[in-house]
Amino acid sequence: LAKTTQPISMxxxxxxxxxxxCSHNNIATNDYITWYQQFPSQGPRFIIQGYKTKVTNExxxxxxxxxxxxxxxxxxxxxxxxxAVYYCLAGGFKTIFGAGTRLFVKA
Amino acid sequence: xAGVSQSPSNKVTEKGKDVELRCDPISGHTALxxxxxxxxQGLEFLIYFQGxxxxxxxxxxxxxxxxxxxxxxxxxxxxQRTQQEDSAVYLCASSLDTGVSQPQHFGDGTRxxxx
Numbered sequence: 387l388a389k390t391t392q393p394i395s396m397x398x399x400x401x402x403x404x405x406x407x408c409s410h411n412n413i414a415t416n417d418y419i420t421w422y423q424q425f426p427s428q429g430p431r432f433i434i435q436g437y438k439t440k441v442t443n444e445x446x447x448x449x450x451x452x453x454x455x456x457x458x459x460x461x462x463x464x465x466x467x468x469x470a471v472y473y474c475l476a477g478g479f480k481t482i483f484g485a486g487t488r489l490f491v492k493a
Numbered sequence: 494x495a496g497v498s499q500s501p502s503n504k505v506t507e508k509g510k511d512v513e514l515r516c517d518p519i520s521g522h523t524a525l526x527x528x529x530x531x532x533x534q535g536l537e538f539l540i541y542f543q544g545x546x547x548x549x550x551x552x553x554x555x556x557x558x559x560x561x562x563x564x565x566x567x568x569x570x571x572x573q574r575t576q577q578e579d580s581a582v583y584l585c586a587s588s589l590d591t592g593v594s595q596p597q598h599f600g601d602g603t604r605x606x607x608x
Contacts, residue, residue: 427602429601430536430586431599435596485535
């Protein structure tokens with residue numbers, strides 16, 4: 387199971403773009419990279435998933451370099467409601483959720 | 494559509510009592526997972542079920558913890574002789590299968606408090 391490392395916390399302001407980088411140096415060939423968002427008193431919610439290069443959906447983009455040893459979640463124009471914990475996972479069904487990155491968006 | 498449902502949402506019990514936590518996965522999802530989350534921490538994997546296969550119990554912290562999944566749908570996590578260190582949020586998730594690209598869908602958890 388690939389171990390991931392991400393910053394413990396980040397601060398931003400409304401309207402800014404936020405980039406959260408995650409390292410997963412021992413990612414396996416068939417592992418996907420998945421990001422989840424968790425609000426207080428709720429379960430994690432799937433945001434985006436990718437295998438290589440770039441993936442974009444209606445809420446975020448995910449950038450994965452060719453060596454796949456890291457990935458960057460990009461949140462465009464964050465709002466106060468994006469304040470949450472963001473988890474990066476590299477792996478399959480028995481994924482390891484670390485402590486995540488606490489993003490705090492200020493007005 | 495209906496998501497993963499967990500009950501109860503909160504449970505307070507005395508040390509030494511047994512508790513049962515219930516999870517209703519999304520219909521059609523063959524994989525089901527249990528996690529534990531302590532305050533301010535990440536998620537700790539406990540057990541997972543895939544179809545009719547034997548469950549992967551490798552994350553269960555002690556033999557006081559057990560889980561079953563009846564009929565490939567509803568699952569119950571049982572904690573016997575509860576201890577104060579069992580206090581945490583217990584999260585259940587389901588996915589279509591255990592393929593590496595299948596994201597998990599989580600319930601909002603059961604907050605367990607042991608007095």
